[in-house]
Each structure stands twice: as structure tokens, then as C-alpha cells.
Amino acid sequence: MKLFNISSGPHVRAAEDATMIMWWVVIALLFPTVGGIYYFGWPAAWLVATVTLSAVIGEMVFQWLAKRPVTIVDGSAVVTGLLLALILPPTLPLPMGVIGAIAAVVLVKGLFGGLGYNIFNPALAARAILLASWPVAMTTWVKPFETVTTATPLYLAKIGQATPGYWELFLGNRAGSLGETSILLLLIGAVILFVKKIIDWPAPAAYIGTVFIAAYCLGHDPLFNVLSGGLILGAFFMATDYVTVPVTTKGRFIFGLGCGVITVLIRFYGGFPEGVNYSILFMNMWTPFIDVHVRPRVLGCKK
Amino acid sequence: MSGLRLKECKELTERLPVQEAALPTRVVLPLQQSLGCPNDPIVNVGDEVAEGQKIADTQKTVAAPLHAPISGRIIAIDNLPNACQYPVASLVIEAIPGRESQGLVGSHWQVDEFTPEQIRKVVREAGIVGLGGATFPTHVKLSPSKPIDTVIINGCECEPYITADHRLMLERPAELLEGARAIARAVGAENIIVAVENNKQDAVQVLLDHNKNHNLKIVVLPSIYPQGGEKVLIRKLLGREVPSGGLPLDIGVIVNNVGTAVAIADALKTGRPLIKRVVTITGSGVKKPRNLLARIGTSFAELLAQCGGITDDAAKIIMGGPMTGLAVASLDMPVVKGTNCLLVLNQRDARDYEEKGCIRCGRCVRACPVGLLPNFLADFAKLRDYEKLVDYHLADCIECGCCAYVCPSRIYLVQYFKGAKQELKTRRAVCR
Ligand code: SF4
Numbered sequence: 190m191k192l193f194n195i196s197s198g199p200h201v202r203a204a205e206d207a208t209m210i211m212w213w214v215v216i217a218l219l220f221p222t223v224g225g226i227y228y229f230g231w232p233a234a235w236l237v238a239t240v241t242l243s244a245v246i247g248e249m250v251f252q253w254l255a256k257r258p259v260t261i262v263d264g265s266a267v268v269t270g271l272l273l274a275l276i277l278p279p280t281l282p283l284p285m286g287v288i289g290a291i292a293a294v295v296l297v298k299g300l301f302g303g304l305g306y307n308i309f310n311p312a313l314a315a316r317a318i319l320l321a322s323w324p325v326a327m328t329t330w331v332k333p334f335e336t337v338t339t340a341t342p343l344y345l346a347k348i349g350q351a352t353p354g355y356w357e358l359f360l361g362n363r364a365g366s367l368g369e370t371s372i373l374l375l376l377i378g379a380v381i382l383f384v385k386k387i388i389d390w391p392a393p394a395a396y397i398g399t400v401f402i403a404a405y406c407l408g409h410d411p412l413f414n415v416l417s418g419g420l421i422l423g424a425f426f427m428a429t430d431y432v433t434v435p436v437t438t439k440g441r442f443i444f445g446l447g448c449g450v451i452t453v454l455i456r457f458y459g460g461f462p463e464g465v466n467y468s469i470l471f472m473n474m475w476t477p478f479i480d481v482h483v484r485p486r487v488l489g490c491k492k
Numbered sequence: 493m494s495g496l497r498l499k500e501c502k503e504l505t506e507r508l509p510v511q512e513a514a515l516p517t518r519v520v521l522p523l524q525q526s527l528g529c530p531n532d533p534i535v536n537v538g539d540e541v542a543e544g545q546k547i548a549d550t551q552k553t554v555a556a557p558l559h560a561p562i563s564g565r566i567i568a569i570d571n572l573p574n575a576c577q578y579p580v581a582s583l584v585i586e587a588i589p590g591r592e593s594q595g596l597v598g599s600h601w602q603v604d605e606f607t608p609e610q611i612r613k614v615v616r617e618a619g620i621v622g623l624g625g626a627t628f629p630t631h632v633k634l635s636p637s638k639p640i641d642t643v644i645i646n647g648c649e650c651e652p653y654i655t656a657d658h659r660l661m662l663e664r665p666a667e668l669l670e671g672a673r674a675i676a677r678a679v680g681a682e683n684i685i686v687a688v689e690n691n692k693q694d695a696v697q698v699l700l701d702h703n704k705n706h707n708l709k710i711v712v713l714p715s716i717y718p719q720g721g722e723k724v725l726i727r728k729l730l731g732r733e734v735p736s737g738g739l740p741l742d743i744g745v746i747v748n749n750v751g752t753a754v755a756i757a758d759a760l761k762t763g764r765p766l767i768k769r770v771v772t773i774t775g776s777g778v779k780k781p782r783n784l785l786a787r788i789g790t791s792f793a794e795l796l797a798q799c800g801g802i803t804d805d806a807a808k809i810i811m812g813g814p815m816t817g818l819a820v821a822s823l824d825m826p827v828v829k830g831t832n833c834l835l836v837l838n839q840r841d842a843r844d845y846e847e848k849g850c851i852r853c854g855r856c857v858r859a860c861p862v863g864l865l866p867n868f869l870a871d872f873a874k875l876r877d878y879e880k881l882v883d884y885h886l887a888d889c890i891e892c893g894c895c896a897y898v899c900p901s902r903i904y905l906v907q908y909f910k911g912a913k914q915e916l917k918t919r920r921a922v923c924r
């Protein structure tokens with residue numbers, strides 16, 4: 190007698206799987222990546238290639254050594270590598286990029302148990318490690334299309350000097366991390382992810398909204414604060430990282446709010462010109478707490 | 493708390509009128525066909541029984557008696573495998589050649605001539621249970637311990653593929669509305685709402701036409717899964733919430749499926765017990781999908797044979813719909829009172845997914861109509877952390893499958909939940 194498959198339901202599933210989601214993120218990230226290469230030339234191209242490849246190889250070797258299933262095709266190492274490249278200074282010496290990539294996939298991700306278990310965003314944590322190790326190289330910025338070092342708009346603003354106009358900022362024609370400068374290209378990537386329903390609005394909206402409103406209230410230029418630094422990249426691509434932000438809609442909103450507040454505090458009152466990196470890492474730490482305490486109301490229960 | 497828009501796949505059968513299935517030569521009847529308690533046989537092996545004759549019953553309240561779907565002889569009372577391959581006490585009737593069913597003669601009563609007590613009695617004696625698949629004994633539902641103000645007749649049929657209720661609404665609207673009125677009369681409710689999803693506009697039109705003489709409320713809802721879930725439907729229609737751990741009657745509502753309403757009308761008007769039901773036989777693995785009026789106890793194999801048989805690449809036989817249905821191993825299973833659909837999927841549609849690790853995307857959280865955190869519940873279930881499972885409201889899960897449907901890591905979330913619920917139940921039983 191023929192016996193049929195009795196696996197558990199539901200017997201139909203949505204089309205999209207985790208691997209497809211990761212590759213869509215890669216596609217979205219390619220826009221700012223190409224922009225960075227356009228503005229900062231060959232060094233940027235080499236850095237992107239090196240860091241991404243290092244992340245992939247690093248994860249592969251680590252999983253192999255740790256005798257875990259090798260999950261390179263899931264695309265998550267590519268995402269980590271690309272994201273890290275995008276938040277590095279375009280002229281960073283390649284060996285530092287390699288170390289950063291390996292730190293991201295091994296230290297921050299692999300040792301915590303792999304995809305889904307890491308507490309901190311691997312790219313951001315790796316950048317923080319690099320910044321602590323090589324503070325000078327990690328804060329050396331160049332002008333687009335030139336090799337002349339210069340300061341980022343946020344730094345110029347901090348010391349009270351003239352900053353580029355909104356339009357230049359929007360297009361990305363300014364000094365900064367490899368992929369953070371072109372707001373236009375970042376938004377194209379973000380729109381793709383929104384349309385594919387891969388990211389949702391609570392965290393980015395709360396994050397950007399908080400920075401905008403706080404800057405306005407504190408007497409700073411709100412639009413300038415949104416368009417410069419790593420805010421757009423961070424809000425759409427880091428504060429939406431599934432693994433390291435809360436799972437509920439409310440939780441994600443709170444997460445974005447917290448990121449906004451801390452970014453503003455660092456930018457206006459801290460020692461650094463930019464605070465996106467640390468604010469998201471700081472909020473990553475609170476994610477487990479938010480997950481436990483911010484739960485949806487259950488149908489038929491008071492609170 | 494939204495719900496899903498699923499690919500409906502109802503076009504396979506939604507235009508096909510219900511046809512009477514061929515009379516089976518043999519029926520297998522598990523003694524328990526409802527939630528609650530099993531029946532005891534009141535006939536013996538070798539006895540001759542007539543179609544519609546009561547053959548099993550019990551004194552227990554939460555149960556519904558069983559009737560002979562065909563005339564014939566009892567050839568066995570034995571433990572036979574049920575859909576989960578568990579042996580369960582069952583009766584087997586074999587038709588006697590030349591002595592086919594004589595058909596039932598009915599009385600011709602009007603619903604309004606019955607007292608509530610009489611309605612309950614007729615419904616119980618007819619063995620009627622919730623025909624949407626829940627199989628709760630209907631006479632118990634009609635004896636609420638609290639005042640009821642609203643009766644909802646559930647015609648949502650939100651699961652993909654199934655069209656049994658859709659066809660009933662189209663073909664037997666008069667009985668449906670009459671059954672609805674009988675239910676309201678039995679529980680003393682003022683309001684009757686018939687809820688239909690907007691993918692069944694033709695049924696809505698037919699119901700509106702027949703409602704001209706009555707004043708039931710016919711409400712058209714957007715088609716969203718799992719709107720047919722009792723608690724979800726009540727919130728949507730009335731804005732009331734069934735308290736956690738409670739029943740609809742706690743908030744003055746009872747919900748009945750359209751099939752149940754029709755069965756009640758039939759029982760009242762003709763004295764006919766529940767021995768047949770509409771089953772949608774459909775899916776990529778069926779050669780000629782149909783809606784059949786099948787006798788309870790007919791084997792899947794026999795019904796499928798009347799639908800052109802199954803395709804060579806048929807891989808999964810599902811009792812019920814694709815979201816909440818149960819996959820069965822063999823075609824030997826009989827139709828029971830709760831079988832609304834027989835879905836056969838081919839290799840491609842029935843593909844199995846490899847479960848990966850949770851990436852915390854939160855899709856399950858947004859899909860859950862109840863407001864649970866399926867990702868954490870699954871973690872706790874794997875860790876057997878029963879305290880946390882209770883704290884995170886596992887008991888409120890309606891097992892709709894939305895979470896697992898959307899999960900990009902293909903985690904078998906509902907399977908974990910069912911297992912954990914079972915375990916919690918046994919533990920509670922042991923503690924007592
Ligand atoms: S949908 Fe699946 S992968 Fe996403 S959070 Fe829920 S369980 Fe995890």
C-alpha cells in the first residue's frame with residue numbers, strides 16, 4: 190500500500206525564504222556600493238571586494254573549523270561584508286579591512302552561535318573594534334574624486350565651519366564613509382527593501398524622526414543632521430537588521446527612538462562628531478530586554 | 493495582528509454544484525466523531541441496521557450520537573486506525589446487496605413551531621456537530637449557561653481550496669437561514685449575523701435575495717485568513733474579545749458554521765439525522781475535482797475514484813484545508829463528520845521544507861492574529877520551558893498556521909505548538 194507524506198501543516202508556505210531575503214538585501218546594498226566606488230574610485234572598489242570576500246571566507250573557515258554546517262549560500266556573510274565595507278573610510282588600508290571582516294563574522298557573529306544569535310550588529314561592532322585599534326586610519330577621510338584628505342560635514346559643523354549644501358549631501362558629493370554619502374542611492378536601496386516588505390518602517394522612521402525633531406528643538410539644522418553622517422545608512426540598513434533589533438513593531442519603534450536620542454546626544458554633546466555607530470550598538474544591547482518587556486497584547490487578555 | 497491574503501485556489505471547485513456521491517458498499521465509523529466523549533455502540537455485530545438508525549450513543553453531555561449512513565449489516569466493531577494512525581473504536585457497516593437505502597421520509601414542520609427545548613433535543617438526536625471542522629456537539633452549544641444576544645453564522649470559509657460552504661450557501665440558502673433562525677430561537681438571541689467573505693459575491697447575492705422575508709444581518713467581509721476563526725471573526729464583527737481561556741458564550745455570542753445551520757434545518761424539517769455532508773475533493777493531485785455530498789464513513793479512496801482518481805505524482809492527502817488540515821498516510825480513511833475537504837497535493841505543491849534557524853525577522857509576530865510571539869514560543873517549546881510557554885500565552889494559540897506560513901526559515905512552528913500544548917495538557921492532568 191502506498192503511504193503518503195504526513196509532514197505537519199501548514200501544507201503551503203509563503204514563497205520567500207531566508208536566503209532570498211538576504212540576497213535582496215545584497216541587491217539593495219549594491220546601489221550605495223556602486224555610489225561609493227563612483228565617488229572614491231579604485232581604493233574603494235578594492236576595499237569592498239576585499240572586505241566582502243574576507244567575510245565570506247572567514248565565515249566559511251570558521252564554520253568548517255567549528256564543525257558547523259557551512260551556510261555561505263544563505264548570503265548573510267555577504268551582507269555583513271558589504272555593510273562593513275560601506276561604513277569604512279574609503280582609503281582604509283586593505284589589511285585592516287580584512288581584520289575587520291574576520292572580526293565581524295567570527296568574533297561578533299560566529300562565537301555567539303551564528304546567524305540569529307549574535308547580540309550586536311556584526312558590521313557595526315567590527316567597525317567599533319577597528320576604530321579602537323586604528324583611530325587615525327579609521328578617521329582619515331578624502332574628498333570625492335580626489336585623494337586630498339578633508340573633514341566630514343559633521344566634523345565641519347562641530348567646529349563651526351561651512352558645510353556642503355543639501356543637494357551635494359543628497360547626491361553624496363562629500364567626504365565620509367564609503368557607502369554612507371549618497372542619500373539618493375541609499376534611499377533607492379531602502380525603497381527596494383520596503384517594496385519587498387523586507388524591512389518595515391518603525392525603527393527607521395522613529396530613528397530619523399527623533400534626530401530631525403531633536404536637532405530642530407536644540408537649535409541645529411535638522412535637515413543637515415539627517416542628510417549627513419551615517420544616519421540614513423544606519424537607519425535603513427542597521428536599525429532594521431533582524432537579528433539585532435526587537436521583533437515586535439512597538440519594540441522596533443522604541444529601538445529607533447533610542448538610537449535617535451543617543452545619536453543626538455553624541456553629536457551635540459559628546460566628543461565625537463558622529464554617533465550612529467555607537468547608538469545602534471548601544472541599543473542592540475537593549476534588544477533582549479525590549480523583546481521580553483514589549484509584547485503585543487494578546488487577543489482576549491487585558492494587558 | 494493582521495492576517496494573510498492567501499492564494500485561494502478555490503476556482504477548482506467553486507463553480508461545481510454539489511453532487512450526491514455514489515452509495516458506498518461499506519462504511520467505517522469511528523465511534524467518536526465530535527469533541528468531548530466517545531459513544532458506545534448500541535448495536536451488535538451481525539445486526540441489520542437501516543439508514544438513519546441510531547447505532548451509537550452515550551449518557552455523557554458533550555457528545556453526539558451516531559447514525560447508520562447506509563442500510564446494511566454491522567460486520568465489525570473493532571479498533572481501526574484513525575487519521576493519525578491511532579487505533580480507535582469503530583463500527584463497520586456493509587451494505588446488503590439488493591436492500592439499498594429506502595431513503596428517509598420526513599415530517600414537514602416549520603422552525604417556528606419548535607420550542608427551544610425541542611430544538612435542542614432534535615439537534616442532539618440528529619447527531620449534529622460543528623461541521624466547519626471543529627466538531628463540537630451542537631446541542632451543547634445551544635444550551636448556553638449565559639445569556640446570548642448574537643448568533644453568528646460563519647460562512648467565511650477562509651481556508652484556500654475549500655468550497656463546501658460556498659456551495660451550500662448558493663444551493664441551500666433557504667435552509668441555511670432557517671437553521672440560523674432555529675439556532676437563535678434555541679438560545680434566545682436577538683441578532684443573527686451571517687458572515688461571508690467577498691470572494692463569494694454570488695453567495696452573498698443569493699442570501700440577500702432569500703433574506704427578504706427575514707431580517708437577518710448579512711455581512712460581507714474582505715477575504716483574509718484566518719477570519720473564519722471564531723475569536724477572530726467575533727472581534728471583527730462585534731468588536732468583542734473572547735476572554736483568554738473562555739468561550740464565545742462568555743461574551744454573549746455563539747458561532748455556527750453554515751453547514752451546521754443547514755443540517756439543523758434538515759433535522760428539524762425532515763427528521764433526518766446527520767449522515768451525509770458536503771466534502772470538497774480538490775487539489776493538484778486530483779484528476780477531476782468535485783464537491784460531493786458524501787455519506788459519513790465513505791472511504792477517501794472511494795470518493796477519489798469518483799473524481800477521476802489521483803494523479804501519479806500525488807504526494808500528500810490532506811483532511812481539511814492546506815493551512816490547518818491533517819495529512820493522512822493512506823486512502824483507507826473514512827469521511828467523518830468534521831471532514832469538509834479532501835485535498836490531494838502533487839509532488840510540487842506538497843514539497844517539504846528544510847527547517848533553518850530563526851533569523852528573528854518578526855514576520856510570524858506580525859502575522860499572528862492573536863498577538864503571540866511565535867518565534868519565542870518555538871524556542872520555549874524546544875527547551876521544554878513550560879512556565880514560559882504559559883507566560884507567553886501558548887494556550888491562546890488558535891493553530892491557524894499563519895506564523896509558519898510566513899516564516900522564511902521554514903520553521904514548523906505549529907507543530908511545536910501542538911506538541912507543547914499536548915504536553916502541557918498531560919502535565920496538568922498528572923498534577924491534578
Ligand atoms: S518568521 Fe520564522 S525566522 Fe522570522 S522571527 Fe518568526 S520564527 Fe523567526
Ligand code: SF4
Nearest residue numbers: 860889890892893895
Ligand atoms: S498558529 Fe498560533 S502562534 Fe501561529 S499565527 Fe496562528 S495563533 Fe499565532
